[in-house]
Amino acid sequence: MMITANDVKSKLIENFNVFELNLQEDESNPIAEIRKEALKKFAAMGFPTRRHEEWKYTPVSKFLKYDFEPRTFTDHGAPDEEDLADAGIPGLRANVLFFVNGHYQAARSKILEEDKFEFRDIASAINDEDPYLLSRLNSVIDREKDPFIWLNQAYMRDGAMIRIKDHVKLQYPIYLVNMELPSKGNYLDNVRHLIRVGDHCEASIISNYINRSGEDRNLGNYFIQLEIGDHSHVDFYTLQYELGKGLHIGNHEVQVGTKSTFSTFFFSSDGRLVRNVSNIILRGEHSEGHMYGLYSLDGNDHCDNRTVIDHAVPNSFSNELYKGILDENSVGVFNGKIMVRPGAQKTNAYQHNPNIILSRGATLHAKPQLEIFADDVKCTHGATSGQLDEEHLFYLRSRGLDAANAKALLTYAFAYEVVEKVKIPALREFLEKRIQGKLLIHD
Amino acid sequence: MALLEINNLHASIDGNEILKGINLKVEKGEIHAIMGPNGSGKSTLASIIAGREEYEVTKGSVLFEGKDLLDLAPEERAREGVFLAFQYPVEIPGVSTANFIKASVNEIRKHRGEEPLDAASMMRLMKEKLALVEMDKSFLSRSVNEGFSGGEKKRNEIFQMAVMQPKLAVLDETDSGLDIDALKIVANGVNKLHNEENAFLVITHYQRLLDYIVPDKVHVLLNGRIVKSGGKELALDLEARGYDWIKEELEAGAPQNS
DSSP, X not given: OOOOHHHHHHHHHHTHHHHHHHHTOOTTSHHXXXXXXXXXXXXXXXXXXXXXXXXXXXXXXXXXXXXXXXXXXXOOOOOOHHXXXXXXXXXXXXXXXXXETTEEOGGGOBOSOTTTEEEEXXXXXXXXXXXXXXXXXXXXXXXXXXXXHHHHHHHOOBOEEEEEOTTOBOSSXXXXXXXEOOOSSOEEEEEEEEXXXXXXXXXXXXXXXXXXXXXXXXXXXXXXXXXXXXXXXXXXXXXEEEOTTOEEEEEEEEEEOTTOEEEEEEEEOOOSEEEEEEEEEEOSTTOEEXXXXXXXXXXXXXXXXXXXXXXXXXXXXXXXXXXXXXXTTOEEEEEEEEEEOTTOTTOEEEXXXXXXXXXXXXXXXXXXXXXXXXXXXXXXXXXXXXXXXXXXXXXXXXXXXXXXXXXXHHHHHHHHXXXXXXXXXXXXXXXXXXXXXXXXXXX | OOSEEEEEEEEEETXXXXXXXXXXXXXXXXXXXXXXXXXXXXXXXXXXXXTOTTOEEEEEEEEETTEEGGGSOHHHHHHHTEEEEOSSOOOEEEEEHHHHHHHHHHHHHHHTTOOOOOHHHHHHHHHHHHHHTTOOGGGGGSEETTTOOHHHHHHHHHHXXXXXXXXXXXXXXXXXXXXXHHHHHHHHHHHHHOOTTOEEEEEESSSGGGGTSOOSEEEEEETTEEEEEEOTHHHHHHHHHOSHHHHHHHHTTOOSBO
């Protein structure tokens, strides 16, 4: 029998009690109430349909073909050499936090700068009723009314809780490895990463998503909350190169304080369904938000990029560059919203979304949205889509490069504008190689 | 066997016939100049030799070392030794000149059955050829033609030609938009590369370039046909008298070779 999104929803709601029993959480733990509230919200919303404006181009029900079940067991097996190789970034020295099927793996993790930040796994923070955790769970900003956020909150089990104290400059990035190992069932993993960066800090975070089964029987539902204090610099990199046909939902909620700069980078090149949502709130004056994205898709990849940059106060700046390369039957979605709140004067906001369509079967949906409630602001946006320039191709071919290589070189050049923004050399090199590999550039 | 042999070449674009029966033979070691007013078909001829696909050849043949050139893809022509210096070289942001040249040189070497050049030899080759067109090595790290002045773009074409060492180089109005200094640099580059084994087809609107690159033969292209051929003095005639006298000669039915 065909499973529908409604069946998936009903089963998730019905089986919540079983999930709770399996968890063996203390009944008096406030988390119980938080979970129930979240489940109610999820039940009321259900999975989005095409009628939901935010999901117009991503008919999520189409991808929910199995009776996904939240994992409750804790024995996930150990990643083998091949699994680990997928998580490796040559030459990268980092504070590694390793998660398998959504669970923290201390044995695979390696924290180089223990004295500089505080790390807890969320599972134990839940058990200890950690006040910081509870306060964050109670302060989810519900502006986008995304049912996956509530699903995550109802069923969350683990994740990283990271706190960086004031005046700390991390020397090495924090590297979150999020790996799904092949398993027999159809699993939904709800993972929460909570990060708090203090004032006058510098930090980079890399979050890499790896689905070793490469199947659409795995749905990773991630919710990342990042709070940045004042006068800080934070870069956040998301890598999606090893998802195979996996399904991935990632919600990011970022708050940026006064005179702080936040940069986000999404590199997506895999996945039957990938939805990356970035909600960035510039809540301090003279703060900056930089958003870079490169979605390079083929096969039946579907990648939906949704960004909201919220200029909540005067004198803030945002810049967005998302580039798409769409081949074969892939579908790319770009939906970028610039919000300028009443009174947020002197806002500067730029958005640019160029796309290259390499095949007739590929589809792009680009939708910039400007909601401006202040009059003294500068906002520009532009989205383009087209093929590779014939004159450029002929020029390269007339110098001896064959058509395929000429196309690859031009496509790489197109992509490089985003890659060159990456500030960690080992990561930049890794991305260069990945993109060249995908384009089959040979020396 | 001629290096290049064009027989009764007819070509059109979007149904308009541009070339109406071109005959031309270029031997190794020769420099030919093709002159003619705007719209006579000069650039079309260059484009067809290089393999630009928007032109349709309706009749005739182009043989390169006896091989059917029209049957080859643009990259195959390049690897066989045909080079076109573009009238309007394109800017390619994001592709460094060094990487571009490297890819190009190694494709050609592969075609000849040679090993790819190692990094040091490649750099030596590029530096040597840069000196020929008086370009700084900082050019190599810049994106291909991006932000180059008109003169720099043309010098970059000659630089690429020097690196690729083609058997036949077609210079499509390489002199247009050049000041006298840049013109001398370009001409000097061509003269240094010229030898008994290669040939040049210099397409130009003006005689000026031919003060520095001395052709063995000059052809006048008019309305899609070569209507007059001669020695280098023909270029001076054209400079002094324009093209009208040739048109008049044609109408009077005068012989076409002086």
